[in-house]
Amino acid sequence: MSGGNMKRIYLIGFMGCGKSAIGRRLSFLLKVPFYDMDKEIVRQTGMTIPEIFEKFGENHFRDLETEFLRNFQEEYCIISTGGGTTMRKINRRIMRETGLVLFLDAPFKEIWRRIHKDPNRPIVRRSTREEIEALFKSRYPYYKAAAHITVRTEFRSLRQITQYAAFQVIRLKGE
């Protein structure tokens, strides 16, 4: 496998694609520690994600994401990113240089079903379905380009996706 070292595993993709849920399960299966970037930011700031967006704005939240990636020290771990993390070039670079990047590719219809009622995602709260679909389409190429591996998740259970992701990780590390 060319480029980067393979110590960390980053899960990327749109809101609701399963990054947090798969990350936790993959961590059990591979026996490496799990970190959810959103949860780490909530813990470090003592504020919820909607509160950070309301009080300091989205740009500040983006800075906190980059700060997390720059400062995080743990070598062997699984990190679930937020849906917007992959949009910054510096974040893509850090992820690819420090680990293996897995894109969880889910269809928009399914994603919308999962996220549209969730009050903890401020971007969903303030937008229409059409706006979120446009965001999904605009972000898609960035996920594809940043990923070492794309995992198609449609019609697969969390358990099946976790097993498939683990298999791909082990295969690539062995190359």
Ligand SMILES: Nc1ncnc2c1ncn2[C@@H]1O[C@H](COP(=O)(O)OP(=O)(O)O)[C@@H](O)[C@H]1O
């Ligand atoms: N393949 C799947 N099958 C069933 N439920 C899923 C699947 N992927 C994600 N979910 C569920 O969808 C919701 C959103 O997933 P989550 O892991 O929070 O997404 P993300 O962290 O990418 O925003 C959670 O309730 C999760 O359990």
Ligand SMILES: O=C(O)C1=C[C@@H](OP(=O)(O)O)[C@@H](O)[C@H](O)C1
């Ligand atoms: O897509 C985004 O811009 C965001 C995704 C969220 O994470 P999930 O992808 O885990 O929902 C969270 O970081 C924040 O609400 C912003």
Ligand SMILES: [Mg+2]
């Ligand atoms: Mg998440």
